[in-house]
Amino acid sequence: MKADLQTFWAIILASLAVPAPLPAAPAEKEDFALFLLMGQSNMSGRGVIEAQDREPIPGAFKLNSGSRWIAAVDPLNSDGPKKVGVGPGRAFARTILQERPLEKIGLMSAAVGGTTLNQWGPKGRFYKRAVRMLRQGEKSGHLRAILWHQGESDAAGTTDRAKTYAIRWVALMRSLRRDAGCPHVPIIVGKLGDFVRRPQAKIINSQFERLPTLLDNVVVVSSKGLRDTGDGLHFDALSQRELGRRYANAYLSLLDK
Structure with missing residues (x-):
């Protein structure tokens, strides 16, 4: 009888208790600051991945092949499973977050x-992707x-193609800004490494220097002092991290204007 009374009063008290709050529903739209990384292998990343490159950065995410946001660990890109490695993206995000936590x-x-560059044309599959x-x-x-x-591939082409790089790039970016619905979104461009020995490399880099005079809100980032992996083409991991910081500082400089 005593046990029955205890059970009865337990039920009564439970019915009077204030229910625990339910977990808050996730917001329909996270307010992410989005950055679109485009180009070829040095943007994908070919630096050797180390333990530090696998550590999540609080506040930094990447969009994976399943269209889900996951921790921004290297590799950010999956364009070449056997080669893909450290690129500038993580260091870029980390530097931004240091200033804007x-x-x-x-x-x-x-x-x-x-x-x-021509393969990135608006009618092509890479642009559409x-x-x-x-x-x-x-x-x-x-x-x-x-x-x-991007530009290493064009640096291996003809002189005429290299000398028209800036004009072709501006047409591409105008189209991309229009399709993105952001007519003045900042564009940060990195120069080819000084170690690139392809015939038109110097011309391509000189074309990059013209870009801010041809299109608004464009900043060109120096590759001075950065090193390659030994192949005369790709930045090593240490240089990729520095390149990412330079991209970030260029972006932050536009915010200060």
Whole structure:
């Protein structure tokens, strides 16, 4: 009888208790600061991955092949499973977060190794894939900048193609800004490494220097002092991290204007 009374009063008291609050529902739209990474292998990353490159950075995420946001650990890109490695993206995000710790950074890496500028034309599959990634990313935030590193393939081409790089690039970026619905979104461009010995490398780098005079909100990042992996083509991991910091500082300099 005593046990029955105890059970009765336990039920009564439980019915009067204030229920525990349910977990808050996730926001329909995270306010990510989105960055679209485009170009070829040096944007994808070919630096040797170390333990530090596998450690999540609080506030930094990448859009994976399943269109899900996951921790931004290297490799950010999957364009070459046997070669892909450290690129500039993580160091870029880390530097931004050091200055703007309340941000949530969303990296969308659309770079494809070995591609030429012409292959990135608006009717091509690489351009369309980048726009699809952007559309998916925009469900969680807003595009803040485009990061571009490409030109090594064009540096192996003809002199005429190299000398028209700037004009072709401007046409591409005008189209991309229009399709992104961001007519003045910042674009950060990295120079080819001084170690690149392809015939037109110097011409391509000189073309990069023209870009800010041809299009608004464009900053060109120096590759001075950066080293290669030994192949005369790709930045090593240490240099990729420094390159990412330079991209970030260039982006932050635009915010201060």
